[in-house]
Amino acid sequence: MSNQKQRRQTVAVRGSRQGTQHGEHTDPLYFTSGYVFANAAQAAARFSGDEVGPIYGRLTNPSVQAFEAHLAAMEEAQYCVATATGMAAINCVLTGLLNAGDHVVASSSLFGSTIVLLDKIFSRFGVETTFVPIADNQAWSDAIRDNTRLFFLETPSNPLCELGDVEAIAKIAHEIDAVFVVDNTYNTPVLQNPLQQGADVVVHSATKYIDGQGRMLAGAVVTNQEAIYDEVFSVLRTAGASLSPMNAWSMNQALQTLPLRMHAHSENAMKLAQWLESHPQIDRVFYPGLESHPQHQLALSQQRDFGGMLSFEVKGGQSDAWQVMDACEMISLSVNLGDTRTIITHPATTSHGRLSPEERARAGVGDNLIRLSVGLEAVEDIQFDLMRGLDSLSS
Numbered sequence: 001m002s003n004q005k006q007r008r009q010t011v012a013v014r015g016s017r018q019g020t021q022h023g024e025h026t027d028p029l030y031f032t033s034g035y036v037f038a039n040a041a042q043a044a045a046r047f048s049g050d051e052v053g054p055i056y057g058r059l060t061n062p063s064v065q066a067f068e069a070h071l072a073a074m075e076e077a078q079y080c081v082a083t084a085t086g087m088a089a090i091n092c093v094l095t096g097l098l099n100a101g102d103h104v105v106a107s108s109s110l111f112g113s114t115i116v117l118l119d120k121i122f123s124r125f126g127v128e129t130t131f132v133p134i135a136d137n138q139a140w141s142d143a144i145r146d147n148t149r150l151f152f153l154e155t156p157s158n159p160l161c162e163l164g165d166v167e168a169i170a171k172i173a174h175e176i177d178a179v180f181v182v183d184n185t186y187n188t189p190v191l192q193n194p195l196q197q198g199a200d201v202v203v204h205s206a207t208k209y210i211d212g213q214g215r216m217l218a219g220a221v222v223t224n225q226e227a228i229y230d231e232v233f234s235v236l237r238t239a240g241a242s243l244s245p246m247n248a249w250s251m252n253q254a255l256q257t258l259p260l261r262m263h264a265h266s267e268n269a270m271k272l273a274q275w276l277e278s279h280p281q282i283d284r285v286f287y288p289g290l291e292s293h294p295q296h297q298l299a300l301s302q303q304r305d306f307g308g309m310l311s312f313e314v315k316g317g318q319s320d321a322w323q324v325m326d327a328c329e330m331i332s333l334s335v336n337l338g339d340t341r342t343i344i345t346h347p348a349t350t351s352h353g354r355l356s357p358e359e360r361a362r363a364g365v366g367d368n369l370i371r372l373s374v375g376l377e378a379v380e381d382i383q384f385d386l387m388r389g390l391d392s393l394s395s
């Protein structure tokens with residue numbers, strides 16, 4: 001019988017195939033900073049690159065490599081570089097692929113630190129960024145300059161859940177041979193594989209859904225292009241934002257339940273979004289699964305489910321948003337996302353607080369906006385907790 005291609009769910013559960021002579025059923029965890037060479041000649045050969053093999057923990061670790069191979073399999077990709085955090089992954093990509101004088105086109109409603117990295121840090125090294133409305137394909141195209149080298153998209157966006165059309169933007173980027181990078185943190189490989197839709201590079205903050213239980217930080221860069229992999233890995237091994245084996249091992253285990261969790265998050269979020277949309281104290285709900293979402297059709301065509309993130313505007317301003325948050329007794333006030341526990345956030349004064357009012361307006365983050373990372377509690381209990389604050393607004 002010829003081999004059949006394993007389904008996504010199976011790759012998640014069985015995709016890590018590391019084992020030792022002990023026959024352990026789960027993956028081993030390798031703690032070591034260095035590796036022993038058989039003799040001086042072997043050490044020299046490893047350093048010169050004549051022999052492939054471990055040299056030092058900043059470069060490689062078996063537990064980290066197991067996570068990299070597993071995540072690459074889930075993205076149906078060839079190469080993966082794991083990093084200490086999601087921001088480290090983004091930094092390695094930008095540092096590896098850009099030069100002074102280059103120009104970047106990026107969607108305007110990005111994760112707050114990504115905006116700061118591009119706009120305030122890379123600008124100091126002569127890299128300019130034009131921020132464009134994520135859903136306006138013409139704007140991506142119009143932003144192109146002679147020196148445009150890289151396109152950066154986060155879909156769905158944080159915190160408004162707007163989508164970028166990956167296939168369309170890939171075409172625009174490739175007309176000028178720019179590298180197209182997609183931050184796939186929100187959807188994870190379970191809900192979308194941007195590399196299969198034309199992206200050149202995918203970055204993840206594994207801190208979020210991949211870990212899924214708010215325990216540790218990690219990031220990853222995934223690609224099918226060896227040249228890109230080489231540049232990114234070269235920055236990592238030199239600059240040193242390497243992932244710890246402990247975190248890699250945990251993330252690797254967590255991948256096994258990722259498909260189940262992503263669909264359960266999506267189911268809860270859909271029910272909450274529908275309920276919130278009908279609540280009299282709510283102005284607008286942002287969730288790709290709602291028919292009222294301007295890109296609902298795109299969500300249906302490029303994603304496998306709608307995800308666990310949603311946001312909504314309460315009637316009123318910041319004090320009303322805070323009142324809803326402070327009334328919560330179960331839901332956690334925190335800034336993480338992708339946790340089994342539902343988390344409520346006020347983006348304007350936290351994740352997007354470092355931005356100027358103009359930058360915030362450009363990102364569409366109003367004072368009355370609340371972001372919800374919908375967890376895996378019973379949806380009725382999440383709803384009941386939100387109701388405490390929402391009902392107090394009407395009185």
Ligand SMILES: *Cc1c(COP(=O)(O)O)cnc(C)c1O
Nearest residue numbers: 085086087111185205207217218
């Ligand atoms: C959290 C996040 C990041 C940064 O990840 P860290 O692991 O916190 O460094 C990048 N992109 C998105 C979309 C995120 O949500």
